[in-house]
Amino acid sequence: MTIYAGTDAPKLLQIGPLPPGLTQSLQQHYRLHPLWLEHDRETFLKAHAGTFAGGVTMSRHGGQADVLACLKGTVLACFGTGFDGIDLHAASQYGVAVSTTPDVLTDCVADIAFGLVLATARQMVAADRFVQAGSWVNGAFPLATRVSGKRLGIVGLGRIGAAIARRSSGFDMPVRYYGRQAKPGVSYGFESDLLALAGWADFLVVACRGGPETHRLISAQVLDALGPQGFLINIARGTVLDEDALVSAITRGALAGAGLDVFEREPHVPAALLNNDRTVVLPHVAATTHETRAAMEQLVVDNLASFFKTGRVLTPPA
CATH class of the missing domain: 3.40.50.720 (NAD(P)-binding Rossmann-like Domain)
Known part of the structure; x- marks a missing residue:
């Protein structure tokens, strides 16, 4: 299942479910393909390597080596500050620019x-x-x-x-x-x-x-x-x-x-x-305010826009 912003819009690999507001914002500019709905993840990633303009994830979903190999030479934008679930060594190996959403939360x-x-x-x-x-x-x-x-x-x-x-x-x-x-x-x-x-x-x-x-x-x-x-x-x-x-x-x-x-x-x-x-x-709510959620979502969008314009993300892991 692929959600289309338009048939000519860049296609992003969506690693897992995202906050509704972020999904809605991304759908205005990109086609999102939900990886978590694929029955055979390994086969799908190998078959579609090089077909995505980039990917988007959350800290809880991370980004493993198989995802980064599929996204070789592109970008993985993460909603969240935590990047321990993202294989940064593999990202470097495959030339994938990674972004997070620090400061705003x-x-x-x-x-x-x-x-x-x-x-x-x-x-x-x-x-x-x-x-x-x-x-x-x-x-x-x-x-x-x-x-x-x-x-x-x-x-x-x-x-x-x-x-x-x-x-x-x-x-x-x-x-x-x-x-x-x-x-x-x-x-x-x-x-x-x-x-x-x-x-x-x-x-x-x-x-x-x-x-x-x-x-x-x-x-x-x-x-x-x-x-x-x-x-x-x-x-x-x-x-x-x-x-x-x-x-x-x-x-x-x-x-x-x-x-x-x-x-x-x-x-x-x-x-x-x-x-x-x-x-x-508490149910992991430290960053879940209306104001912070909106700022984090916008930073994901801005990081993607920056990569597609300049080849660099605004806020890489640090």
């Missing part, structure tokens, strides 16, 4: 990260359930944990991590961060030892990129270092966190709480994290 993701800090420490969701259930008439809600003045550790001080750090200034929070190396011109303290950062922090916010290098970076040892008074916040990728270790820590009371917007096997969430007063779990 930074503020909304940072907002959610800090919202999770507040929601977990002050037990906002549990308090809401308490009132909704009519329990307030029987007594007061238990004491929660203060946020202002507490120590904030950030794993990954990229665009989003830096935006989270800026938000913490309104709460007078000392900030330290962990990464591959210290960032020049940054006033926050750099910590080269993740266990040391977890041991120092009251809140450990995970904002690094996904991929093999960070797979289960937040391990049982890190959670133990964070300790029974510490809170974990993850708005990065579900694969960065050892979910089994988190379940164990929450179940044993070895962690004060966790606020999560991403999971390893989305949309499946470990049962122990559900209906738990020490966890706040």
Whole structure:
């Protein structure tokens, strides 16, 4: 099944379903072919190699080597900042320009990260359930944990991590961060030892990129270092966190709480994290605002237009 903008419009390989607004925008300029509806993906890609002007995907769909071979010499535009699912080595090998949608979602993701800090420490969701259930008439809600003045550790001080750090200034929070190396011109303290950062922090916010290098970076040892008074916040990728270790820590009371917007096997969430007063779990909504979604969709369109005009995309992976 191919959706036509016009028989002479460039044809794009659509790796997986896209947001409706983006699909509609692309259909005005391109013919979209939905790869995920092909019964024999391997045969289709080999038979149609070199027939597409480019491709479009989402972070969750990625772009494997077989797709990039089919798109040789063209472009793969990705809706999302995460590119750990895109084989960048294969993209380079086959001469495929890759684009992502950074910056435009930074503020909304940072907002959610800090919202999770507040929601977990002050037990906002549990308090809401308490009132909704009519329990307030029987007594007061238990004491929660203060946020202002507490120590904030950030794993990954990229665009989003830096935006989270800026938000913490309104709460007078000392900030330290962990990464591959210290960032020049940054006033926050750099910590080269993740266990040391977890041991120092009251809140450990995970904002690094996904991929093999960070797979289960937040391990049982890190959670133990964070300790029974510490809170974990993850708005990065579900694969960065050892979910089994988190379940164990929450179940044993070895962690004060966790606020999560991403999971390893989305949309499946470990049962122990559900209906738990020490966890706040969101359905990967950090970037899903009307404003951010529109800006991301437009950047995908702009990246494609730039490639077809100049041979280069505006925002390659970085």
